Amino acid sequence: MKINTIPVLTAIALFLLSFSCSEDNSPTSEFDPSEKGSLSVEFDNVVGNRNLQLGGQQNYTNAAGETFSVDIFDYYISNIILTDKNNNQYIVPQDSSYFLIQESERASQEITLHNIPAGNYTSITFTIGVDSLRNTMDVGRRTGALDPATGMYWAWNSGYIFLKLEGKSAQAPDDAGGKYRYHIGGFGGMTEPTINNIKTVTCSFGSSVATVRTAITPTIHMLADVMKLFNGSTTLSIAQNPTVMFAPFSVNIADNYSHMFNVDHIHND
Ligand SMILES: [Cu+2]
Numbered sequence: 001m002k003i004n005t006i007p008v009l010t011a012i013a014l015f016l017l018s019f020s021c022s023e024d025n026s027p028t029s030e031f032d033p034s035e036k037g038s039l040s041v042e043f044d045n046v047v048g049n050r051n052l053q054l055g056g057q058q059n060y061t062n063a064a065g066e067t068f069s070v071d072i073f074d075y076y077i078s079n080i081i082l083t084d085k086n087n088n089q090y091i092v093p094q095d096s097s098y099f100l101i102q103e104s105e106r107a108s109q110e111i112t113l114h115n116i117p118a119g120n121y122t123s124i125t126f127t128i129g130v131d132s133l134r135n136t137m138d139v140g141r142r143t144g145a146l147d148p149a150t151g152m153y154w155a156w157n158s159g160y161i162f163l164k165l166e167g168k169s170a171q172a173p174d175d176a177g178g179k180y181r182y183h184i185g186g187f188g189g190m191t192e193p194t195i196n197n198i199k200t201v202t203c204s205f206g207s208s209v210a211t212v213r214t215a216i217t218p219t220i221h222m223l224a225d226v227m228k229l230f231n232g233s234t235t236l237s238i239a240q241n242p243t244v245m246f247a248p249f250s251v252n253i254a255d256n257y258s259h260m261f262n263v264d265h266i267h268n269d
Contacts, residue, residue, distance in 0.1 A: 043224055064238070090121075122205050126200070165180075165182045195246065233255055233256065
């Protein structure tokens, strides 16, 4: 009886290869896997180098030379991933990973994630907006921050508004009532492709590390800069585009705001 040794050797080689690969991929954490902690993210909304203040009294100037105030600034953050210094990723369970940040609601600006493996984290990744799956999920599973009654939902489009910025400007045309309104959304469509403004961003902690431990809950102090909506690869002019909602031009605004987040500092206490 002849045995063809080539397939046997190939099988052994593949076995060894797969074994060594899984060894390489196993997490290299120096922490007890049972140690868990929490981590907070503070979303500090600013306009350039100034604090964001709602209401008509506070005026800012964009790159188009237009003055504006801000009445509403709301956005969704979802699908959060933390990456540690060994490149291990912790994916926050999806059901606990949707947050609506509202400038008018102080409590909404600090989110806390629980049950995170102890570790030294160096970056955070998240989606600005709501992923397409959740946009189309049975409405009974869209509660809390995702309740369509929050005003961040287009019933006619079955889709979430990812980011809403409204205010007043002397440069807004009269037929816009002295106001500008940017309601940006679009998850790519259900049956046919539509505008897709889902943006996923990674913010590095630079030389800082968030040290999640049972006894330490780090706070990532993040700045979100409204000015970046106006000043980016597209210079947004309120006079030319006072109202942008579900329209092709929204892609430019979403591109601009995908650069609005920046980790300013971290508190490890
Ligand atoms: Cu701080």
